[in-house]
Amino acid sequence: MKLIAAMSGGVDSAVAAARAVEAGHEVIGVHLALAANPQKYRSGARGCCTIEDSHDARRAADVIGIPFYIWDMAEEFHDGVVEDFLAEYAAGRTPNPCLRCNEKIKFAAVLDRARAMGFDGVVTGHYARTQVSETGKTLHRAVDHSKDQSYVLSVLTVEQIEGAIFPLGDTTKVDIRLEAEKRGLAVAQKPDSHDICFVPSGDNAGWLRDRLGSEVGPIVDQDGIKIGEHKGAYTYTIGQRKGLGLTVPTADGSPRFVLKIEPVSNTVVVGAREDLAITTMRGERAVWCGPAVTDQVQQGFVQIRAHGAALPCTYYFDGTLLTATLEEPLLGLATGQAMVIYDGDRVVGSATISETE
Amino acid sequence: MSPAAFLAMSDQLQQLGNPSSLHTHGRATRKTLEDAREVIAQKIDCLASEVIFTASGTEANNIALKGLFWNGKKQGKNVVVISSIEHHAILDPAQWLKNHEGAEVIEVPVTSDGVVDLQFLGQLVSDRGSEIAVISIMHSNNETGVLQPLEDIVLIAGDIPVHTDAVQSFTKTPLSYKKSGVTALTLSAHKVGGPLGIGALILRRAFEIPALLHGGGQEREIRSGTLNAPSIVAFATAVKDSYDAQRVLGLRDSFISGVKGLIPDAYINGENSARLPGIVNVTFPGTQSDTLLLLLDSAHVSASTGSACSAGVHEASHVLLSMGHTEETAQSSLRFSFGAISTQADVDFVLSVLPDVISRGRAAHK
Numbered sequence: 235m236k237l238i239a240a241m242s243g244g245v246d247s248a249v250a251a252a253r254a255v256e257a258g259h260e261v262i263g264v265h266l267a268l269a270a271n272p273q274k275y276r277s278g279a280r281g282c283c284t285i286e287d288s289h290d291a292r293r294a295a296d297v298i299g300i301p302f303y304i305w306d307m308a309e310e311f312h313d314g315v316v317e318d319f320l321a322e323y324a325a326g327r328t329p330n331p332c333l334r335c336n337e338k339i340k341f342a343a344v345l346d347r348a349r350a351m352g353f354d355g356v357v358t359g360h361y362a363r364t365q366v367s368e369t370g371k372t373l374h375r376a377v378d379h380s381k382d383q384s385y386v387l388s389v390l391t392v393e394q395i396e397g398a399i400f401p402l403g404d405t406t407k408v409d410i411r412l413e414a415e416k417r418g419l420a421v422a423q424k425p426d427s428h429d430i431c432f433v434p435s436g437d438n439a440g441w442l443r444d445r446l447g448s449e450v451g452p453i454v455d456q457d458g459i460k461i462g463e464h465k466g467a468y469t470y471t472i473g474q475r476k477g478l479g480l481t482v483p484t485a486d487g488s489p490r491f492v493l494k495i496e497p498v499s500n501t502v503v504v505g506a507r508e509d510l511a512i513t514t515m516r517g518e519r520a521v522w523c524g525p526a527v528t529d530q531v532q533q534g535f536v537q538i539r540a541h542g543a544a545l546p547c548t549y550y551f552d553g554t555l556l557t558a559t560l561e562e563p564l565l566g567l568a569t570g571q572a573m574v575i576y577d578g579d580r581v582v583g584s585a586t587i588s589e590t591e
Numbered sequence: 592m593s594p595a596a597f598l599a600m601s602d603q604l605q606q607l608g609n610p611s612s613l614h615t616h617g618r619a620t621r622k623t624l625e626d627a628r629e630v631i632a633q634k635i636d637c638l639a640s641e642v643i644f645t646a647s648g649t650e651a652n653n654i655a656l657k658g659l660f661w662n663g664k665k666q667g668k669n670v671v672v673i674s675s676i677e678h679h680a681i682l683d684p685a686q687w688l689k690n691h692e693g694a695e696v697i698e699v700p701v702t703s704d705g706v707v708d709l710q711f712l713g714q715l716v717s718d719r720g721s722e723i724a725v726i727s728i729m730h731s732n733n734e735t736g737v738l739q740p741l742e743d744i745v746l747i748a749g750d751i752p753v754h755t756d757a758v759q760s761f762t763k764t765p766l767s768y769k770k771s772g773v774t775a776l777t778l779s780a781h782k783v784g785g786p787l788g789i790g791a792l793i794l795r796r797a798f799e800i801p802a803l804l805h806g807g808g809q810e811r812e813i814r815s816g817t818l819n820a821p822s823i824v825a826f827a828t829a830v831k832d833s834y835d836a837q838r839v840l841g842l843r844d845s846f847i848s849g850v851k852g853l854i855p856d857a858y859i860n861g862e863n864s865a866r867l868p869g870i871v872n873v874t875f876p877g878t879q880s881d882t883l884l885l886l887l888d889s890a891h892v893s894a895s896t897g898s899a900c901s902a903g904v905h906e907a908s909h910v911l912l913s914m915g916h917t918e919e920t921a922q923s924s925l926r927f928s929f930g931a932i933s934t935q936a937d938v939d940f941v942l943s944v945l946p947d948v949i950s951r952g953r954a955a956h957k
Contacts, residue, residue: 262885267904288903303885304903350955351886 235354236260237399240340241295241302243287245414245421246359246402248294252417253401254357255298261357263295263302266344268311268335273434283431290421297418305347307339314338316432323442323468326497327570330386330540331430333584337389337521345397355397362387363403364395365580371395373523375579378406385540388574388584389521439469451500453478456493456509464502467495473510473566480504491566511563516555517573517585527551527575527583535576536560538567538587549575549582556585593784593829600786600825610818611809624820627827634830635757635778635793636767643792643810644823648758648779649680650803651792654813655754655775656684656727658800660694662752663724670719672726674699674707674739675913681727681756682909699728703915705737705861713747723751730757730766730776734910734926735861736870738764745772758782758790762834763867768793780822784931785829789822834931840868842929842938847871849942854949860911860924874916874924878952881905883925886951890944895926 239251241263254261265288273284288304295302315334322329345356361376362384373395376382390398402410407426414422433441443466453462461482464470470478474492484490484506491510494503515538520527529552535544536558549558558573567590575582592600603623608616610624625639632639645651660671673685675698688694697715700708707728716723726748731738738760745753752774760766762783768776776793780786794800794813806815850857850873860872875883880896887894896905907921916924927941 262889265903285903292903301885301888303881304905305881306904308904347882347955350957351882351951 236352237262237355237357238344238348238353239263239300239357240344240359241265241291242359243290243294243421243424244359244427245411245419245424246361246407247291248298248359248419248421249410249414249417250357250359250399250401251295251300252298252419254399255300257401259357259399261298261300262353263291263298263300264344265291265302265304266307266311266339267304268307268315268339269432270308270312290424294419294421297420305344307343310343311335311339311432314343319430319432320442320445322570324446324497325570326467326495328471328568329570330572331432332386332540333389333572336387341390341394341398345394349397355399357399357401359402360387360400361402361407362400364398364400367524369525373581374403375576375581376400376403380541381407383540384576384579384581385537385542385572385574388523388572388581390523391521392524395523439466442466442469449500451502453480453502453504455490456503456505461504467497467500467502470495470502472568478504507565510565510567512560512565512567512590513563514557514559514591515567515573515587516557516589518555518588520551520556520583520585522583523581524583527556529553532577534582537574537576538564538571544576547575555588556583592781592786592825593832595832596785596825596829599828600821603821603824606820610820611807620820624818624823627824630827631778631791631830635761635776636769637776637793638796640811641768641793641796643794643814644818645790645792645810645814646788646816646819648756648777648782648790650814651777651779651790652678652680652727652754652756653684654792654800654803655777655794656681656725657688657803658813659725659727659752659754659775660688660692661801662799664692664694668722668724669693669695670723671696672699672712672715672723672728673697674701674728676701676705676707676732676734676910677727677729678733678756678758681729685727694724695722701913704864705732705735705910705914706864707739707744709740709743709747712744716747716749716751720749720751725752725754727754727756730755730760731764731867732861732910733759733870734908735864735872735914736867737861737864738866741771741773759867759870762830762832763836763839763869774798780826780829783826783829784832785826786822789819789826791826832931836868839929839931839933842933842935843868843871845935846927846929846938846941849938850945853942853946857949860914860916869929870926871929872911872924872926874911874920875949875952876920876923877956878923878949879905879956880922880925882955883948883952886948887925887941887944890948892941892944895928896924 237259239261241247269283275286292302315331318334319329319331360383361381363374364371375384429436448466452460453464454460462480470492490504493505531548531550536547537544546561547558569587572584573587574584608620610621628642629639671694685696689696699712754775755773756777758779761778779790802813804815857875907918911921
């Protein structure tokens with residue numbers, strides 16, 4: 235096949251590209267320039283988006299022996315990922331920008347462009363697997379569960395999965411680093427990235443404050459009684475306990491947690507730990523990574539964080555909302571996050587959480 | 592690199608002796624080096640003593656622009672005049688002079704055919720001539736090949752020192768330093784079949800300007816650093832190679848008519864102007880040049896886009912923007928170059944892959 239390898243400058247995408255070449259594909263390396271004004275050097279736990287990273291990607295492509303180009307996707311990234319991130323926070327939700335990037339950039343803008351140019355698909359260094367079944371290509375967890383990235387890929391449609399190649403899904407990260415070393419790739423020991431790539435300081439709250447302003451508002455208890463003040467509602471997360479700065483203690487001295495963020499009234503609602511508990515979640519903007527979910531109730535698992543646990547549940551889709559009901563109550567679930575349904579290690583689909591109860 | 596230049600360089604690399612040493616080996620290298628200087632001087636029509644070797648065209652441009660500015664500044668002249676289509680090796684030093692030395696930089700615009708606006712320059716010189724420290728306008732543009740009216744520029748400039756970046760023109764089109772009347776002129780070896788990493792500034796005899804590099808003072812105390820004898824010898828050897836401008840022109844024109852036949856809405860930038868024989872800049876509406884470059888490269892054709900920023904992201908060419916292009920059409924343009932060893936078969940091959948490349952390129956940007 236003729237493939238585009240998306241190369242961030244990290245070890246994973248470098249090995250992925252090398253493996254695709256070895257598998258006999260015709261591969262061209264592409265580094266996505268996602269920042270309009272990239273920083274010169276990498277800092278903190280970010281693994282892409284600086285000029286240094288684009289040089290690392292180029293060097294890896296040269297060592298592998300494939301052509302290398304830089305594609306400017308800064309505008310698409312800003313509109314589809316950064317703006318979405320800000321809008322979601324402004325609306326009191328907690329978004330996952332990596333999901334949006336996979337949905338709108340890597341497997342949409344890049345894959346579309348690649349296909350139009352005559353390529354068959356896009357290779358990335360994601361830890362996930364695909365399998366060919368009777369119903370088509372399906373998406374599965376990686377062998378290395380600690381690195382599994384199927385959660386952030388759960389926004390891919392069947393057609394996008396068709397064009398996605400994940401050569402690392404069957405290997406552990408430790409072995410990928412060893413392999414990179416053997417292949418003479420200088421990025422073998424490059425640190426993993428954890429932070430949000432477009433927040434250079436790693437200080438998400440500060441970054442949001444700079445862009446959304448920091449309008450002081452009330453922190454209230456469940457009866458609506460003001461017990462403190464916050465410095466911008468969107469810098470809080472559901473379930474957050476620390477950093478609330480509350481001066482009125484509870485009667486029994488038990489801690490308070492953020493229960494709700496109300497962006498319109500700029501209010502943060504706090505309460506006891508048990509009030510965080512939810513058993514049902516509903517999500518909008520559902521995407522199926524294989525056969526569509528119906529209104530028939532199914533048994534499966536739901537995951538609500540990138541590296542969270544898969545929780546046993548039943549689920550169904552009523553045509554608008556994807557509903558999952560948990561066997562055990564869960565504490566602290568923010569709307570805006572993705573609920574990803576698994577059938578064993580297969581990704582069934584996902585939706586953006588809009589309601590919990 | 593020209594085969595003759597390659598051989599000359601290999602030979603010289605095996606010769607012992609710093610050309611500035613006084614012993615026998617040093618004197619032998621010095622002799623060879625001065626022979627080379629004379630060859631280059633003869634080709635550009637200047638005195639041998641007017642050739643100052645540098646490590647690149649960029650360095651020569653920096654010495655000229657900054658040095659001529661500092662000279663002028665001593666007499667209270669603070670204005671640097673360049674054209675809007677200069678190479679970054681002039682644009683960026685000019686920007687540096689503005690940011691660090693308080694210079695006022697004025698860019699002379701170009702017409703839609705890519706030629707500097709002489710009326711603008713004339714008005715500027717008549718209004719503010721006494722404030723202008725230096726005028727630097729390239730001899731021909733590296734992206735479009737459009738030749739600039741240097742004689743007219745020198746005439747308008749009068750007493751104001753003029754520098755010209757002639758990197759793209761040297762050996763490709765008639766060019767005489769002496770007749771041009773410029774004070775300083777930049778050359779680079781790798782554009783004429785010589786090695787990378789060697790250039791020259793031609794600077795009028797007995798004309799002093801401040802140095803950028805200080806040290807042994809090897810080149811008229813304007814440029815210090817051990818002379819790179821192997822590269823200089825190879826530079827001179829390459830200059831002696833013949834360049835059949837008529838033949839290259841024929842290839843270029845055959846390419847242009849082929850492109851127009853295959854891609855009817857494609858157009859040539861600067862087509863109405865006198866141009867270098869070996870460069871053609873084409874706009875393919877509805878495409879993006881970095882996509883075309885990838886597809887052409889896959890088909891074993893090397894073309895160029897205008898320029899890339901430090902992150903490697905393709906940017907709209909400032910040259911084409913100056914000629915009145917929009918960001919979009921500037922981003923849809925490619926430069927094709929033809930050299931002394933290009934053939935009609937090469938041209939035919941490019942034309943054979945072009946229609947498919949353009950249609951895929953258009954599909955990728957719908």
